[in-house]
Amino acid sequence: MNTLHIERLGHQGDGIAPGPVYVPGTLPGEEVTGEISGGVMAAPKIVTPSPDRVKAPCSHAKSCGGCQLQHASEPFVADWKVGVVRQALQAHGIVAEMRLIQTSAPRSRRRASFSAKRTKKGALAGFHMKGSDVVVAVPHCQLVHPDIAAALPMVEQLATLAASRKGELSVMLTRTDNGLDVAVRGGKPLDAQLQADLGDLSRQHDLPRISWDGEAALLSRPPFLRIGKARVVTPPGAFLQATPEGEAALWSAVQEITRGASRVADLFAGCGTFALRLAETATVHAVEGEAAMLQALDEGKRNAQGLKPLSIERRDLFRNPMLPEELARFGAVVIDPPRAGAQAQVEQIALARVPRVAHVSCNPVSFARDCATLVAAGYRLDWVQVVDQFRWSTHAEIVASLSLG
Known part of the structure; x- marks a missing residue:
């Protein structure tokens, strides 16, 4: 011992x-x-x-691998997450004002990916144990919205219908404004019988859409989210901010940074989380590499009233970043890349000397690296806001305000 x-x-x-x-x-x-x-x-x-x-607030904490920090007090987790971001910046010699962390409430996650498999007695749906392929039932999960937790029996029904005896379904549930959007991967081939069974399941649980390996298998009504003045039908399983409160905190910070800019570029725009709101007061150019997400943004723009001009462009910003001559017309840039960051694009922003940059990130390491590029080019890191919408996990979102001195 x-x-x-x-x-x-x-x-x-x-x-x-x-x-x-x-x-x-x-x-x-x-x-x-x-x-x-x-x-x-x-x-x-x-x-x-x-x-x-502290005592873990969730009865599944010891068995489920979904959360890593339920044994720690909320002030400790908040300080630790801010400290991780601060240390990442300090590794590049950067000291910045760290604003008070914004933390989403328990049971507020609007999307979650569950694993489901058939068993001898029926089916089981939940999360994996830490470092294991064993699925643990989580009926009392304190992380997801109650509407999602209540849908676990429906996920088990899906496994009974569509999982192979040794396979495992991945089922993404997203709480939209008009019901739960269901995106399934890893199931049996979609034949006529399974299609009919899914129709019965959809009617039983009043599901707007069931998608199968990225394609809509059943659509009773388009599932949508309100983003500003727009109604957006997101692609199956598309990326969204994890909680409405977290998204609101990120938008509040982006809005503050870009306020007063008449032209804004939104890079890695997704389905329009920022672009559609920015277009209420500014001319916006939204750039995104995924065609389905860009189409959702475009359709959302078309059904919204009172927006300023909002142009869209499909572009791989990793291989083909916007160049200084293209960026020169913008008073502000919003950039929200994946975890790897956007080193090539940030270098072009630095060369263009766009007056203000709202840098959104989900990875402290790539965030600090890209901030260092901008600081070396003469930008000032005004402040950093950490947004914790992944309660009890090690993850956090970050928004930074950078401006030319």
Whole structure:
């Protein structure tokens, strides 16, 4: 039996003791005992608990791998997430004002991807255990909206209908303004019988759409979300901000940064989370690489009233970034790239010297790297806002205001 002192928390949420030894479910300052194998103490006993340790609010916390930090107090998690972003910036020699973190409430997630499989007695739907392919039922999940948690029996029905005996379905549920949008991957081929069964399931649960491997298999009505003045029918399983509150916090920050700019470029625009709202007060050019998301944005624009000109462009900004001569006409740029960041595009923004940049990110490392590029080109990092819409996880969204001095 080994005794360890936890010094800090790693980026994946595990406690780290000298060695290093990784100890899941622990907090800095705790003394723990247990067996070590391969640099991991998988089943620690807490000898001296941290004052930041709390009872997990979810009854599934010990078995489910969906959350990493339910054992930590809310102030601790908030400080830790802000600290991760601060340290990433400091690694590039950047010090910035860190605004108070905005955290989404429990049971507010509007989208979740469940695993479902057939069993000898029927079917099982839920999340995977940590580091395992075992599916754990989560009927009392404290993360997702109650409408999504209540739909788990429907997901199990899907598995009974469409999962192979040894296979596993991935079922993405999205809570839209007019019902749950269901996107399934990994199921049986969609034949006439399965199509009929899905129709029965849709009527039973009043589902607007069921998609099968990216294609609409059944559509009783288009599932939509209100984005500003627009009604947007998102593609099956499309990326959305995880909570309405988180999206509102991100938009509030972007709106503040871009206020007063008459022309704004929205890069990696998705389905129009920012572009459609920006177009209420500014001329906007929205650029996105995914055709289906751009089509959803365009249709949303067409059904909205009172928007200023909003142009769209399909473009791979990784391989073909907008150049300085194209960016020169904009008073502000919003950029919200995937986790890898957008190094090539940021370099072009720096060369163009666009007056203001709203940098949205979901990865502190690539965010800090791209901010460093802009700072080196003469930009000032005015402030950073961390938005936690992935409660009890190690993830966070970031918005930064950058401007020319």
